[in-house]
Amino acid sequence: MTLFAEKQRLVLKIGSALLVDPDTGVLRQDWLNSLCEDIHTFHQHDYEIIVVSSGAVALARHQTNYMHQRLKLGEKQALASIGQVGIANAWQQALAQRGLMAAQVLLTPDDTEDRKRHLNARRTIDTILSLGAVPVINENDTLSTEELRFGDNDRLAARIAQMLNAKTLILFSDIDGLYSADPRTNPEAKHISIVEHITDDIMAAGGDAPSAFSSGGMRTKLQAAQIATRADCDMIITKGERFHPLSALQNGALHTRFLAQPDCGSARKRWIASTLRPEGSVSLDKGAVDALQHGASVLSAGVTHIEGHFDDGAVVALTLSNGETIGYGVIDYNDEQSRAMLGHRSTESDDQDTQQRHSVMIHRNNLALETPMKSK
C-alpha cells in the first residue's frame, strides 16, 4: 500500500462509461466484481471506502431503448429511477460476494449546499462507515430538476470527500488523467502527472463531456479538483477500464494527481469557499474590498447592490462592480433586510454597539475569499 498513506478515507468515483458498456448499454458486472475485490483488500488494510457511482441513466437507456437520444428532463428523471435499481443491485451483489454490505445514499445539492443538511448527511455516512458498510452514493436524479442538480458526479464526489474529510478522491474515468488539451481531438496533447496548483492554464485545459454516456467531461473534474484540494484532499484521475483498477493504480498505473492544499482555513470556511450554488450575491465597493483583504467583515456601508432572494444564513457570492466573484460568505440577513440596510453606517447611531452589530452583514468568520485574492 504505497500510493496512499495507510488507513485513510478514500472516495472512489466511478463514471458511467466504466460501469455500463457504452456500446451495448450492459452493466459490466465482471469488472465491478474485480473492483469490489480491490475494495475488500483495502478494507482489510483498514481503509474506509466511499463509492460515488454514476451509471443510472446509462443503464436505463439500454433497458428502455433510449440508447442514443438526447433526453428531456422528465425522461432523464424517469430513466434515473429505473437505472438506479440496477446500479444498487449490482453493487450490493458484488460487495456481498466479498462479505461487504452496500448502503445506498441518494443526495440532492441541498444535502451538501445547506449547512444543516450537510452536517446531517455527514453524520449518516459516518455511521454507515462505522457499521463497516460501503456507502454507494449517487445524485437523486429522479427528484433533481435542471436548476437544482449537480448534473455530474465529479463535483458531488468532491463535496463528499470534503464533507467526510477524506484524504484522497480517485476519479476512475475513461481517460488516464489530465492532458494539456483533449487528447481525443488533439494528438499533440501531453499527459500531466502532477498538478501542484490549479492555475487558470490548468482550468483552460478542461473541455465538455464527450459522449451521451457521460455528463461531466474534464471541466467538472477540474472543478472537483478545486473543491477537493482546498479541503486538504488529494485528487487522482486515472483510467478505470481495466480490471482491478484500484490495485492497478496502487501498482503505478498512469494517473494525474492534484495535490492537497493544506492551508485553506477551517472546515466551515472550506465548505463556504466550495459552495456550488450561492443563493444570491452582494456587490462591494472598493473600500469594502480593501477592508476584506485586511481581515474585516462585510459592513452594509460597503455594499452597493444585492441580487437574489435568500434567507438569513444563506451562502452568497461576493462580487466586484464588474460582476467578478471574489469569494463567498454566510449572510446574517435575508435579502429584503439586506437591501434595506444598504448605505447604513455604524456612526449614524448613538448606540454604537447595537448599530455596529446591525451593520455587519457578513461576519469575517463566515467569509471565504479566493486565495490568494487578486489585488483589485
Ligand SMILES: Nc1ncnc2c1ncn2[C@@H]1O[C@H](COP(=O)(O)OP(=O)(O)O)[C@@H](O)[C@H]1O
Ligand atoms: N485536457 C483534457 N485532458 C483529458 N481529457 C479531456 C481533456 N479535455 C477534455 N477531455 C475529455 O474528458 C473525457 C473524460 O470525461 P468523461 O467522459 O465525462 O468521464 P467520466 O465518464 O469518467 O466522468 C475524456 O475522455 C476526454 O475526451
Ligand SMILES: N[C@@H](CCC(=O)OP(=O)(O)O)C(=O)O
Ligand atoms: N447521476 C448520473 C450520472 C452523472 C455523471 O456524472 O455521469 P459521469 O460523467 O459518467 O460520471 C447517473 O447515475 O446516471
